[in-house]
Amino acid sequence: MARPKKIASLTKADKKTSTMANKWSRLRRIEFIDFRLCVDGKINRADLVSFFNISVPQASLDLSYYRELVEKAKPSRTNLIYDKHLKVYVRADDFIPIFPNRCSPETFFSDLKMVSTNQLDADRCFFGFTPDVGVASLHNPRRIVSPEIMCNLIDAMRAHLVLHIVYSSVSSNKKDDYLIAPHSFGFNGLRWHVRAYCYDSHTYKDYVLTRIVSTEKPRTAAPSDRFPDPIGNGFKEIGTGGKDDKDWN
Structure with a gap:
């Protein structure tokens, strides 16, 4: 044997x-x-x-x-x-x-609110006794962001890469393609956004994370955007990094 x-x-x-x-x-x-x-x-x-x-x-x-x-x-x-x-x-x-x-009270009440709206994962919920909670405001349904989209956004931010996204627009009720250079996340109290430079509209925009339908894996460095100047003759060049986003800063 x-x-x-x-x-x-x-x-x-x-x-x-x-x-x-x-x-x-x-x-x-x-x-x-x-x-x-x-x-x-x-x-x-x-x-x-x-x-x-x-x-x-x-x-x-x-x-x-x-x-x-x-x-x-x-x-x-x-x-x-x-x-x-x-x-x-x-x-x-x-x-x-x-x-x-x-x-701290801040963490306690934040977690308590998440527990009351079924948004706190079981492995993060340390509560034994949970007080009854009455929520006096409307809550949007829990929005899910895919891990792949999250990782691609973070990778693009970390290395300042361009990222192709498919975005579901509420105003046009259709899915549009954009080429962006993301640099930051933002939270408005209800939902998460990604702040990014959009090469298609030649400006910085906020994109709701849960409306990003899909992304491609970022591989290319994000260059400055150079395009025909709509006001004068010649071309206009804009930086696409977080430091260049005046409204954000």
Whole structure:
């Protein structure tokens, strides 16, 4: 019978990647503990086991590690106390979050709004108790941007490349082709736009991301736009980068 092949040992790069992944996972779990104590006022091992799919011993280690962090923090504090009657860790009177931004009212209410409108992904939702929310304004349906379009836009921005897009216009109710040089994203409170120079109209424009039907992979550097001057004789040349967009700046 043939001997089973020996499994190759991890390379240094593999070990480094594995170590970084474990650190990142632990960081998220510590952030989770911090958030649950702040918002729910309590946490137990089962919360960690259920959310992160880890073992009970690992959950115990994470809670112990969290306790060590708050004891070494400035100012030193307790943050959590084990309630033997409830069999959970409860928020201590001296609680100060380790992650103040994650536990800030701004983040809490932003996430709460997303939860109430089904826009917060499950792996980002740290809520245990979720208060009832009444939204007193109309919400547009969740708009989906394909990963391919997002990556092509980012690639074009990073290297200042031209990008061919097919765009669905509301005014004309048809799909138009444009050659653009994108440089920034913008959010108006309701939807995301991409700010770009349009070679077809010889000006900078905003394009709603969810109306971009398709894109080609960007490969060509975005040149300055040179075209016949509509006012005078000769040609006019315009830069197509973000620094050249006066209205944006």
